[in-house]
Amino acid sequence: MFRNQYDQDMLTWSPQGRLHQVEYAMEAVKQGSTVVACGNKKCAVLAALKRKQSKLSSMQEKIFAINTRVGVAVSGLSTDGAKLVKLLREESTREEFVYGRSACPGRLAAAASKSLQISMRKSSGRPCGVGLVLVGSSEQLGCQIFQTCPSGEVHQMSCTAIGGRSQSARTYLEKNMEALETASVDEMIMIALRALNESNVDASDLTSDKCEVAIVELNTYTLKSAAEVTTLLTNL
Amino acid sequence: MAPEGARQHANWSPYDNNGGTVLAVAGENYVICASDTRMSTGYSILTRNYEKVDQMSPKTLMASAGFMADAQTLKKTLKARCKQYEFQNKKPIGCVSFAQMLSNTLYYRRFFPYYAFNIVAGLDAEGKGAVFTYDAVGSYERTNYSCQGSGQALIMPVLDNQLKTVSPLVLPAVSSATPLSEAAAIELIKDCFATAAERDIYTGDRVELWIMNADGVRKEEMPLRLD
Numbered sequence A: 001m002f003r004n005q006y007d008q009d010m011l012t013w014s015p016q017g018r019l020h021q022v023e024y025a026m027e028a029v030k031q032g033s034t035v036v037a038c039g040n041k042k043c044a045v046l047a048a049l050k051r052k053q054s055k056l057s058s059m060q061e062k063i064f065a066i067n068t069r070v071g072v073a074v075s076g077l078s079t080d081g082a083k084l085v086k087l088l089r090e091e092s093t094r095e096e097f098v099y100g101r102s103a104c105p106g107r108l109a110a111a112a113s114k115s116l117q118i119s120m121r122k123s124s125g126r127p128c129g130v131g132l133v134l135v136g137s138s139e140q141l142g143c144q145i146f147q148t149c150p151s152g153e154v155h156q157m158s159c160t161a162i163g164g165r166s167q168s169a170r171t172y173l174e175k176n177m178e179a180l181e182t183a184s185v186d187e188m189i190m191i192a193l194r195a196l197n198e199s200n201v202d203a204s205d206l207t208s209d210k211c212e213v214a215i216v217e218l219n220t221y222t223l224k225s226a227a228e229v230t231t232l233l234t235n236l
Numbered sequence B: 001m002a003p004e005g006a007r008q009h010a011n012w013s014p015y016d017n018n019g020g021t022v023l024a025v026a027g028e029n030y031v032i033c034a035s036d037t038r039m040s041t042g043y044s045i046l047t048r049n050y051e052k053v054d055q056m057s058p059k060t061l062m063a064s065a066g067f068m069a070d071a072q073t074l075k076k077t078l079k080a081r082c083k084q085y086e087f088q089n090k091k092p093i094g095c096v097s098f099a100q101m102l103s104n105t106l107y108y109r110r111f112f113p114y115y116a117f118n119i120v121a122g123l124d125a126e127g128k129g130a131v132f133t134y135d136a137v138g139s140y141e142r143t144n145y146s147c148q149g150s151g152q153a154l155i156m157p158v159l160d161n162q163l164k165t166v167s168p169l170v171l172p173a174v175s176s177a178t179p180l181s182e183a184a185a186i187e188l189i190k191d192c193f194a195t196a197a198e199r200d201i202y203t204g205d206r207v208e209l210w211i212m213n214a215d216g217v218r219k220e221e222m223p224l225r226l227d
Helices: A020-031 A078-099 A105-121 A166-175 A177-182 A185-199 A226-234 B068-089 B095-108 B152-163 B182-199
Strands: A035-039 A043-049 A063-067 A070-076 A130-138 A142-148 A154-157 A159-162 A211-217 A220-223 B021-026 B030-036 B039-041 B044-047 B053-057 B060-066 B116-123 B129-134 B140-143 B145-149 B206-213 B216-223
Touching: A020 A070, A020 A130, A035 A070, A035 A130, A035 A142, A035 A166, A035 A185, A043 A070, A043 A130, A043 A142, A043 A185, A063 A078, A063 A211, A063 A220, A070 A078, A070 A105, A070 A211, A070 A220, A078 A105, A078 A130, A078 B068, A105 A130, A105 A142, A105 A154, A130 A159, A130 A211, A130 A220, A142 A159, A159 A166, A166 A177, A166 A185, A177 A185, A185 A211, A185 A226, A211 A226, B021 B060, B021 B116, B021 B129, B021 B152, B021 B182, B030 B053, B030 B060, B030 B116, B030 B129, B030 B182, B053 B068, B053 B095, B053 B206, B060 B068, B060 B095, B060 B145, B068 B095, B068 B116, B095 B116, B095 B129, B095 B140, B116 B145, B116 B206, B129 B145, B145 B152, B152 B182, B182 B206, B182 B216
Parallel strands: none
Antiparallel strands: A035 A043, A035 A159, A043 A211, A063 A070, A070 A130, A130 A142, A142 A154, A211 A220, B021 B030, B021 B145, B030 B206, B039 B044, B053 B060, B060 B116, B116 B129, B129 B140, B206 B216
16 A cells, blocks of 8 residues: 555654554554453453464454453554563563552553553564453452553543454444443443444354454453353344 | 583572471361471571461361462462362362362473461361372372471471371271371371470471361460470
């Protein structure tokens, strides 16, 4: 799309003040399948569409636990995602070792951002081709949602969707932002699943093997089992 | 000035001994890990309420006697490793794997050891009681019962007398676990601590027993001499 003379490596600015390699890396995030997150102070939901590499392979895992109260979903290059998840888990373990308490989501998002930004400054590597949606809770601030992208930018979101065809999900979430503020956990789950469904334009309906759902409430993170997801999907 | 040729001795030691006794007994389908709760230094008591037994994973208990700063840090390090194991293997660490991991961790510090005398107790993959006993640098062995700490010399002969089973080389094969029932083992352990508290100044205050079986983990305690 943007083929030009300023996009050869990370160290070259374009005259318009852009780093093209980073922008190309952001495109990689859009290649991944959709991830949706929405929440309020009391609870937050992470939902992701799963896809598989071929008919014979297993579904690619999308949602990963980081510690007992934070989970993360990745969209983009799944191996880059696995590396970031490992980093977040190690950071979380380190925080627990040093401070004796679970790392809060903001701290973890900052750790991810630091790692992502480093690869932007070096010529020896490339930007991480993955976007993260981090959902967790802390005592003081309640439930939070953070989003990172290959540039290393971190934003706190009230709700978000990333990945392929995520615009439809985002539009649905924007329409329901008011409902989110007072929603209960069950209502939140339904909003997330409906948003996810907007992005599911394949012929087949949503089933429990096609999507993963995780919820965060005060100080707990739970990944829903396949059976629980099937039950939730029947109400869709 | 020291006379010429004489060696000078360090008068600061990085180690201290906080006393206390820990023991564990393995049964056919249970394991009991117990410790007293006294922490001392020299001839003083630091606290009467220090628990030396910790649960490291759903099926693993670890008890340490010796220098508590080293024991505490050792447990902290291992707990972080257990979390890592769980992420990598998608299941909590089992007691046999934990036992090996502790041995490796201790030997890693072969030339500046953790001054901790450890016992690992848990249920193996078949649900049978397992006890592993260690020296300070990681040499370990799976046994039916073990005792470490200041009261070791007083308690071990009692355990040998009551619990020693025939050699595993004898046929027909006899189970390596102690045939004692859970209730009988609990009584024996309480007696052992009460005995050690009589003569060992570093053992006393309270004994805490952690009993692990198929139903989970529960604790019992019994007061000991406070002197």
